[in-house]
Amino acid sequence: METATLRVEDLARAADVSVDTVRFYQKRRLLPPPVRRGRIAWYGDEHADRLARIRDLQQRGFSLAVIRRLLDGELDAADAAVAAAVATAAAGTDDPGDEGVPLTLDDVAAGAGVPAPLLGAVVQAGILVPRTVDGEERFAPSDVDLVRGGLALLEAGFPLSELLSLAGRHDAATHAIAEDAVRLFDEHVRAPLRAEDLGDDERAERLVAAFRTLLPTVTTLVAAHFRRVLLEVAQAHLEQVGEPTELAAARAEPGWGAA
Numbered sequence: 001m002e003t004a005t006l007r008v009e010d011l012a013r014a015a016d017v018s019v020d021t022v023r024f025y026q027k028r029r030l031l032p033p034p035v036r037r038g039r040i041a042w043y044g045d046e047h048a049d050r051l052a053r054i055r056d057l058q059q060r061g062f063s064l065a066v067i068r069r070l071l072d073g074e075l076d077a078a079d080a081a082v083a084a085a086v087a088t089a090a091a092g093t094d095d096p097g098d099e100g101v102p103l104t105l106d107d108v109a110a111g112a113g114v115p116a117p118l119l120g121a122v123v124q125a126g127i128l129v130p131r132t133v134d135g136e137e138r139f140a141p142s143d144v145d146l147v148r149g150g151l152a153l154l155e156a157g158f159p160l161s162e163l164l165s166l167a168g169r170h171d172a173a174t175h176a177i178a179e180d181a182v183r184l185f186d187e188h189v190r191a192p193l194r195a196e197d198l199g200d201d202e203r204a205e206r207l208v209a210a211f212r213t214l215l216p217t218v219t220t221l222v223a224a225h226f227r228r229v230l231l232e233v234a235q236a237h238l239e240q241v242g243e244p245t246e247l248a249a250a251r252a253e254p255g256w257g258a259a
Contacts (some may be wrong), residue, residue: 004034004035004042004043004044005042006042006043006047006048007041007042007043008022008023008034008041008042009042010043011043011047011048011051014048014049015051015052015055017055017135018135020135021135021136022051023221024135025051028068030038030045030050030054030064030067030068030071031050031051032046032047032050034047034257044046050071051105053071054071055133057070057087058102058131058132058133059133060084060087060088060089061084061087061088061131061140062084063087063131063132065080065130066083066087067144067148070083074201074242076094077200077201077203077204078193078194078200078203078204078207079207080204081204081205081207082190082204082207082211084207084208084209085211085212086203089215091138101141102131102133102138102139102140102206103118103123103138103139103140103141103143103144104136104137105120105123105130105137105139106137106148107139108128108139108143108144109147111144112144112147112148112151113148113150113151114147118202119147120148121160121164122150122164123137125164125167125168126148126168126171127150127164127167128147129167150163150167157223161223166207181218185210185214189207189210189214190207191252192208193207193210194234223253235250235256
């Protein structure tokens with residue numbers, strides 16, 4: 001590598017990342033190995049360009065695993081396009097050009113008006129999931145609204161420990177269902193499209209269009225079903241244990257008995 005003239009400190013400074021981040025990316029095989037002259041490792045334009053590309057992809061919501069496959073050319077045009085659509089949706093926006101600025105934990109805490117240590121417990125429980133940007137944990141802007149919703153439950157009287165336990169069980173069950181849903185998409189949407197005699201661009205466009213149509217549809221169906229089941233259980237419980245005044249007030253609500 002003729003342009004390998006930078007030490008790791010110089011490369012990190014030029015890319016505006018830490019030396020630890022550079023080494024972290026090397027460990028994850030996101031960066032090619034440096035040129036070694038004696039005991040010194042030298043980096044060049046290839047590494048600087050790769051760091052810039054990694055930062056761009058991270059800010060668009062790609063995971064490091066997907067970034068590595070993209071950089072190594074392991075994803076074809078169709079899968080790269082749907083990966084971009086998934087990353088955009090995961091970043092909390094439907095606009096590929098407006099991914100939002102990744103937030104630190106303190107940013108989310110300030111935006112939601114909650115103590116950062118409380119959010120730390122939520123992250124540790126796996127309910128609030130960060131993504132890695134420049135080797136550091138960052139959150140989507142939409143996570144602020146998620147935290148505000150959780151805060152409303154706490155203010156209503158839910159104990160934090162029980163709320164976290166409930167959220168953890170819901171998360172585990174949701175992951176299992178989501179894995180089945182992704183498998184169905186792969187088998188019945190992605191695989192047939194890949195088998196058709198289509199150009200790369202058309203296949204990519206149709207795959208992304210299918211994803212963007214199905215994601216909100218499935219999300220709406222799941223939310224509506226959960227709401228109906230929750231209301232059915234709440235109504236049955238109130239019918240059993242509710243006081244007469246509670247039952248009268250509940251029955252006066254629009255939609256009572258129509259869950």
